[in-house]
Amino acid sequence: MIGLQLAAATETLAAFEAMLAEQGIDPSPAAEVRPEALVGVASDGRDLGSLLQLAATAAQFDMIVETQLQDVARQAAAVSLGTHPQVTGYVRMVNPGACGRCVILAGRWYRWSDGFQRHPRCACRHIPAMEDAAGDFRTDPREYFDSLTGAEQDATFGKAGAEAIRLGADMGQVVNARRGMSTAQVSARSVLVTSEGTSRAGVAGRSGVRGARLMPESILASATSRDDAVRLLREYAYIT
Ligand SMILES: [Zn+2]
Numbered sequence: 686m687i688g689l690q691l692a693a694a695t696e697t698l699a700a701f702e703a704m705l706a707e708q709g710i711d712p713s714p715a716a717e718v719r720p721e722a723l724v725g726v727a728s729d730g731r732d733l734g735s736l737l738q739l740a741a742t743a744a745q746f747d748m749i750v751e752t753q754l755q756d757v758a759r760q761a762a763a764v765s766l767g768t769h770p771q772v773t774g775y776v777r778m779v780n781p782g783a784c785g786r787c788v789i790l791a792g793r794w795y796r797w798s799d800g801f802q803r804h805p806r807c808a809c810r811h812i813p814a815m816e817d818a819a820g821d822f823r824t825d826p827r828e829y830f831d832s833l834t835g836a837e838q839d840a841t842f843g844k845a846g847a848e849a850i851r852l853g854a855d856m857g858q859v860v861n862a863r864r865g866m867s868t869a870q871v872s873a874r875s876v877l878v879t880s881e882g883t884s885r886a887g888v889a890g891r892s893g894v895r896g897a898r899l900m901p902e903s904i905l906a907s908a909t910s911r912d913d914a915v916r917l918l919r920e921y922a923y924i925t
């Protein structure tokens with residue numbers, strides 16, 4: 686699991702740099718990123734082992750593993766967003782098999798510091814972007830819908846929902862996008878308050894609420910500026 690986490694984080698960082706270079710943006714981060722700082726930690730900041738122990742069945746275990754690997758990739762993306770001051774935001778991209786809630790969010794642009802709304806097994810990703818970049822079915826709800834077969838449309842949106850969309854209904858009206866969606870570290874604010882209150886220096890690995898570690902995405906969300914985000918990412922040892 687540790688090796689898979691490291692691979693997911695490293696791949697995301699490399700993919701981000703490639704996408705930045707493609708957009709003519711200097712891909713080198715403002716600081717050296719330490720993907721190993723994301724390893725062994727669950728996406729809500731607790732110890733990964735303790736989360737895996739909560740699985741009561743093999744199916745639950747698989748769900749946790751899959752979700753954690755997707756989340757670690759997204760946390761790596763958050764570090765990358767934080768360390769590229771030229772990048773003002775990201776676009777949300779779906780991957781094949783996405784659910785209706787995710788499809789209707791495809792292509793939306795978010796500020797660099799906005800947390801990523803996701804649900805268990807969600808495979809959606811950040812694309813670094815200055816603004817909404819259209820032209821790919823993975824970032825356009827309607828194009829994505831049209832790329833599916835009728836049966837896939839039914840499976841993703843429900844039979845009635847898919848039929849309504851085929852008849853021209855607004856996709857956002859058909860899907861309840863918020864159901865079951867949250868950022869990876871929901872209690873980030875209390876983690877921040879606790880760890881900030883405990884010590885201002887050397888907090889890497891230090892326990893906050895219930896031993897939780899402040900995750901990169903939460904750092905971006907709570908930072909007062911880009912400089913503050915970089916400072917906090919460094920303080921928590923995500924970058925050097
Ligand atoms: Zn989804």
Ligand SMILES: [Zn+2]
Nearest residue numbers: 787807808809
């Ligand atoms: Zn998703």
